[in-house]
Amino acid sequence: MTKNGVGREIPSYIEGIGQIKPYESPFSVIPEGNKAGAKLKRPLPHKNKLIDSIEEAVIKTGLKDGMTISFHHHFRNGDYIVNMVMDVIAKLGIKDIRIAPSSLGTCHGPLVEHIKNGVITRIESSGIREPLGTAISEGILPNPVILRSHGGRARAIESGEVKIDVAFLGVPACDDYGNANGFSGRSACGSLGYAMVDAKYADQVVLITDNLVTYPCLPASINQTQVDYVVKVDEVGDPKGIVSGAVRNTSNPKDLLIAENAVKAIMASGYFKDGFSYQTGAAGSSLAVTGFLREKMIDQNIKGSFGLGGITSQLVQLLDEGLMEGLFDTQCFDLVAAESLGKNPKHFEVDAGFYANAHNSGCLVNNLDILMLGALEIDTDFNVNVISKSDGYISQAVGGHQDTAAGAKLAVILAPLVRSRNPIIVDKVTTVCTPGETIDVVVTDYGIAVNPLRKDLIENFNKAGLKTYTINELKDIAEKLTGKPDKIEFDDKIVGIVEYRDGSVIDVIRKVK
Amino acid sequence: MVKLRRTMMYVTGNNPANIMEAHLYGSDSIMFDLEDSVSLKEKDSARFLVYNALKTMDYGNVETVVRINGLDTQFGRDDLEAMVRAQPDIIRLPKTETKQDIIDVDNMIGEIEKQIGLEVGSTKIMAAVESPLGVMNAYEIATASKRLVAIAIGAEDFVTNMKTTRSPEGIELLAARSNLLMAARAAGIYALDTVYTNIKDDDGFMDEVKLIKQLGFDGKSVIHPRQIGMVHKIYTPTEKEIRNAVRVVGAIKEAESKGSGVIALDGKMIDGPVVDRAYRVLELAKASGVYKEEEQND
Secondary structure, X not given: OEEOOOOOEEOOEEOOOEEOOEOOOOOOOOOOXXXXXXXXXXXXXXXXXXXXXXXXXXXXXXXXXXXXXXXXOOOHHHEOHHHHHHHHHHHOOOOOEEEOOOOOOHHHOOHHHHHHXXXXXXXXXXXXXXXXXXXXXXOOOOOOEEEOOHHHHHHHHHOOOXXXXXXXXXXXXXXXXXXXXXXXXXXOOOOOHHHHHHHHHOOEEEEEEOOEXXXXXXXXXXXXXXXXXXXXXXXXXXXXXXXXXXXXXXXXXXXXXXXXXHHHHHHHHOOOOXXXXXXXXXXXXXXXXXXXXXXXXXXXXXXXXXXXEEEOHHHHHHHHOOOEEEEEEEEEOEHHHHHHHHXXXXXXXXXXXXXXXXXXXXXXXXXXXEEEEOOOEEEOOOOEEOOEOOOOOEOOEOOOHHHHHHHOOEEEEEOXXXXXXXEOEEOOOOOOXXXXXXXXXXXXXXXXXXXXXXXXXXXHHHHOOOOOEOHHHHHHHHHHHHOOOOXXXXXXXXXXXXXXXXXXXXXXXXXEO | OOOOOOEEEEEEOOOHHHHHHHHHHOOOEEEEXXXXXXXXXXXXXXXXXXXXXXXXXXXXXXXXXXXXXXXXXXXHHHHHHHHHHHOOOEEEEOOOOOHHHHHHHHHHHHHHHHHHOOOOOXXXXXXXXXXXXXXXXXXXXXXXXXXXXXXXXXXXXXHHHOOOOOOXXXXXXXXXXXXXXXXXXXXXXXXXXXXXXXXXXXXXXXXXXXXXXHHOOOEEEEOOHHHHHHHHHHHOOOHHHHHHHHHHHHHHHHHHHOOOOOOEEOOEEXXXXXXXXXXXXXXXXXXXXXXXXXXXXX
């Protein structure tokens, strides 16, 4: 056991994972070597890539026991692909599969059965939700899961650390030779940013679509040079679960209050000026921040540089109104964003490596100024947990949290001080996902705390007359309301590791007793 | 410093989450309701909850008010017993119609204060007037007790009694509002306006706030956090008003330092009402965060 850079006890070797490199600090890992690549091939001219079924695709790829397959999560909770493919693999009697999706949602509960039957023995993902997360926290999987950020996953694939044998990628529009995009068809999801990494680096790529279009499908986010087989199915997902029409602005008073506090912090920070860049999520208070910022941009005649990340209709509005120069999009959060991606060249689709891989020549998070993030828990060292619930069970996703926090000049956490009777600011978070060193400000409904490492920000906030608390003061207010929760009891068995974006281990997750 | 009562936000007395967080939204006062918004079955739990909240929560600078049930109901007496002990900043009486209503409450509170060893008279009250009779008796009500710090108009019952309904222009309330205001001003206490129930109609709400501000009300009862900012914005003095008020106050200070009894600004004499208005503008400006004392000399 060694203590890593955020004070967590990390074993030097973990059964099922191997030797462990403990996290030190945000930029301490200097990578070596070159990028990996997909297998070389020789398709004969006019080869037919269109095949009849997923089963035929699995057989033709030669998938066998012990291999690694991947999926994307652009269909979010409407996804049918993961379950369909895994059912076929199970039916064919293939076992010991490692799945490496970009993330998993609540719709992926059927994977629990495939774990029990030995079909899946390893999972590497950004997020794992109930009921799969609960089952894993109870120790169902023979090997610990590896949780990576979006940038961390792209890094692991591009460096060859994760070698994908077959990527099964659902696409909303595709031709019979493997050119595909995400913004047309009944299952439109917009950007295919996460899938684009798999398409580039997997040895074999199978596209699965419910919308086969006439060749050529243009513009193509994934192209024919990357794709081996195309399968037409009736439905790749449930459109209702894929994206909503437009993510709606919140009317929840608490979300609005947190957003108003966040805007005060942004205004006082010194980063709100011409050419600023901005990323936010799709949660209520983050969206509200975008709305309030828009008003400030108009009032103060400020024009931003770019919006990044998961793109929503609110960011599209900034682009359309000329308040932002461009949008970089790895994932669309609503149909307005998906449509915009399809028609506006300034709304630019990027893959997850471009977005957030720490080990290329410069990803987009490196250019980020202002960032809004969520949190399940924050500790008094500003470390953030976004993966395990207050009961210790795996239930959420690392997402781009680590990546964007590391890159942004102003990384702001938005969270209510108390959530369902639990204090959100605690002595030690259940699982460290994002190191406190990369978090600058915590904004709650009760007040704002600034990371003491950011003396410049504290000075700016003071100058602006913005009242702040220490993180300990906020914790005390929370505990006064809720009391101090009992510690969760964990078993010694490690059921998961959380990698930092550079591949080191920032924390481990143990079995819940 | 003059106490601001621009906004008094209603908080249902049996909703723990709202009771815990109501003070975060920036209203000048929060009013925990034990009366109309609490069902008959929940009266005791609401009383218990509000009592404990007042005993344990730190509401900071936000004024706490509890609206009790009327003493003519089976809950009023118990509410009063609990709330005098819980000591919110103000106890609000609903549906006040005569000075005797106030005197009865005053006496009852006095007894409770004696029982628990509180100085008699320390508990403050406000009265809501919600009927034509109450409006006709407004001045007597406003002067019936030294405990009384404010009167408020409740419009819904009033307009029903008047055989009419509320209109966007509020003409049906003009006489009542005016009478209540005059009573409050004559008695030297605060006057608060009624709620605006359509929380989605921002324009209608703001029109009404502008109207009641112009009439002279100190503030308005609000039923949703989003209404708070709108009231405060309307009650925030303009830059011109602030500049003028600063100059008036400056002229007073200058006159005082010179020992001069006559105060003049730009060749015009400044009299008492002008001075009072200037101080009120600055109080509102300070509370709204648009003016700081040190800027006075700029």
